[in-house]
Amino acid sequence: MTAASAEIIVVFRTTHETLTAEKGLKGARIRTRTMVKPRSISSECALALSFNEEDRERVRGLCEEKGWLPVGYYSLSEDGSWTALEED
Amino acid sequence: MSSVARAGAVVQVYFDNASTSYPKPEEVYRATLGALENLGGNPGRAGHRKSLEAARAVLEARETVARLFNIEDTSRLIFTLNATTALNMALKGLLSAGDHLVTTSMEHNSLMRPIHGLEQNGVEVEVVQCDIEGRLDPGALINALKPRTRLIAVIHASNVVGTINPIAEIGKHARTRGIPLLVDAAQTAGSLPIDVEADCVDLLACSGHKGLLGPQGTGLLYIKEGIELEPLIEGGTGSSSEDLAQPSLFPDRYESGTLNTPGVVGLGAGVKYILEAGLEKIRGREVKLTTLLLEGLNAIEGVEVYGPPKAEERMPVVSFTAKGMDPASIGQRLDDEFGIMTRVGLHCSPAAHKTIGTFPEGTVRVSMGYFNTGDEVEYFLDSLDSMLKR
Numbered sequence: 306m307t308a309a310s311a312e313i314i315v316v317f318r319t320t321h322e323t324l325t326a327e328k329g330l331k332g333a334r335i336r337t338r339t340m341v342k343p344r345s346i347s348s349e350c351a352l353a354l355s356f357n358e359e360d361r362e363r364v365r366g367l368c369e370e371k372g373w374l375p376v377g378y379y380s381l382s383e384d385g386s387w388t389a390l391e392e393d
Numbered sequence: 394m395s396s397v398a399r400a401g402a403v404v405q406v407y408f409d410n411a412s413t414s415y416p417k418p419e420e421v422y423r424a425t426l427g428a429l430e431n432l433g434g435n436p437g438r439a440g441h442r443k444s445l446e447a448a449r450a451v452l453e454a455r456e457t458v459a460r461l462f463n464i465e466d467t468s469r470l471i472f473t474l475n476a477t478t479a480l481n482m483a484l485k486g487l488l489s490a491g492d493h494l495v496t497t498s499m500e501h502n503s504l505m506r507p508i509h510g511l512e513q514n515g516v517e518v519e520v521v522q523c524d525i526e527g528r529l530d531p532g533a534l535i536n537a538l539k540p541r542t543r544l545i546a547v548i549h550a551s552n553v554v555g556t557i558n559p560i561a562e563i564g565k566h567a568r569t570r571g572i573p574l575l576v577d578a579a580q581t582a583g584s585l586p587i588d589v590e591a592d593c594v595d596l597l598a599c600s601g602h603k604g605l606l607g608p609q610g611t612g613l614l615y616i617k618e619g620i621e622l623e624p625l626i627e628g629g630t631g632s633s634s635e636d637l638a639q640p641s642l643f644p645d646r647y648e649s650g651t652l653n654t655p656g657v658v659g660l661g662a663g664v665k666y667i668l669e670a671g672l673e674k675i676r677g678r679e680v681k682l683t684t685l686l687l688e689g690l691n692a693i694e695g696v697e698v699y700g701p702p703k704a705e706e707r708m709p710v711v712s713f714t715a716k717g718m719d720p721a722s723i724g725q726r727l728d729d730e731f732g733i734m735t736r737v738g739l740h741c742s743p744a745a746h747k748t749i750g751t752f753p754e755g756t757v758r759v760s761m762g763y764f765n766t767g768d769e770v771e772y773f774l775d776s777l778d779s780m781l782k783r
């Protein structure tokens with residue numbers, strides 16, 4: 306993976322919310338992958354959506370527009386751990 | 394003789410759609426079997442593709458069903474096993490000792506029995522008497538409300554005589570008084586328009602296997618935002634597994650245990666079929682069949698028909714008795730001699746039969762659906778007439 310396409314994951318609260326967002330992101334032609342949430346991130350939901358960093362603003366915008374409520378966004382650090390991204 | 398009797402060697406006329414609808418649209422069979430064959434995973438339990446595919450199919454079904462009832466937050470639509478489970482979840486989740494409940498004398502046992510149990514535990518129950526045709530006077534229901542009234546529970550239409558209640562009118566009153574309204578739409582969902590927003594419905598319970606044309610083992614409960622229900626069943630949801638407390642979020646809070654995924658997918662296909670056909674067309678056909686049936690029954694000597702006289706005022710559910718004959722023997726002979734399947738007795742609704750004056754003998758009930766035909770109604774009328782003449 307190149308630096309330009311670093312992986313971000315967004316975590317929601319339930320499978321229902323995650324898959325609703327998955328459908329919405331795919332509908333907006335944002336490349337996304339549904340995966341098991343890394344254990345280090347705490348949320349009620351067992352799943353997470355990953356996408357490329359360059360789509361971050363679009364994902365954030367869609368979440369706001371549709372009223373989806375992410376628990377948080379995380380990026381993969383060099384040491385392999387997931388770091389919460391600051392919300393602006 | 395009607396064309397039904399001429400059509401084939403073994404005649405079968407299914408007139409028990411109020412119990413469960415049959416046949417289902419082809420799409421429902423294909424979707425259900427397809428889910429069983431291809432969506433092998435447990436929805437929402439794992440991250441592998443089969444689990445995800447199943448969860449996506451459940452989401453799709455949830456969104457489709459939500460559209461039919463104008464439910465905006467689809468997570469508040471809970472899949473259940475049947476209407477009975479949904480009603481139990483609503484009643485037992487909401488009411489506790491000291492609460493007052495107002496309901497009607499036309500309710501099904503799936504509501505009356507849990508209420509009876511709640512009454513033993515200190516819930517005060519007020520049953521508003523309906524008239525002999527099963528009609529509820531909304532004014533009488535409103536007069537029965539008290540400051541302690543915690544819930545109004547009303548059947549949308551009777552499963553004995555089909556009488557339709559004005560839920561939107563009741564809903565508007567309930568909303569102004571701040572009292573939640575629970576509607577049992579087992580007999581109307583898929584035929585009459587139900588808009589949880591416009592009709593001010595706080596809790597909507599119905600079967601998935603009747604008018605919604607889904608497989609048995611399906612039902613649903615809609616819970617409006619702001620309504621707090623204690624979950625009836627607790628357990629695994631695939632979420633918050635480290636936490637012993639039942640999750641607070643929808644739909645997980647009310648969907649512990651593995652869903653009936655093939656059933657839910659089939660239900661989604663049934664509702665899709667309804668949305669494509671249009672409620673107006675479905676209702677139109679049912680009214681036509683009911684008109685034909687009522688006219689024919691009224692013309693047979695010795696037959697007494699119960700419920701509202703006009704098809705427009707009722708669902709395609711018609712109860713009758715004949716010449717003091719035991720309804721059970723009429724039902725048996727209709728099946729044995731003519732291949733016509735009706736349902737006799739009390740239809741799980743002793744209170745409704747008391748209201749219309751047919752308790753404890755009960756009635757013969759003919760309940761039709763979108764797939765019945767005028768020819769079948771004529772064949773039934775000919776058969777009944779010839780049977781009663783003998």
Ligand SMILES: Cc1ncc(COP(=O)(O)O)c(C=O)c1O
Nearest residue numbers: 475476477501503552577579600
């Ligand atoms: C009015 C009414 N309520 C509830 C039910 C119970 O439905 P289910 O069999 O889906 O639990 C029925 C079914 O006969 C019904 O007619």
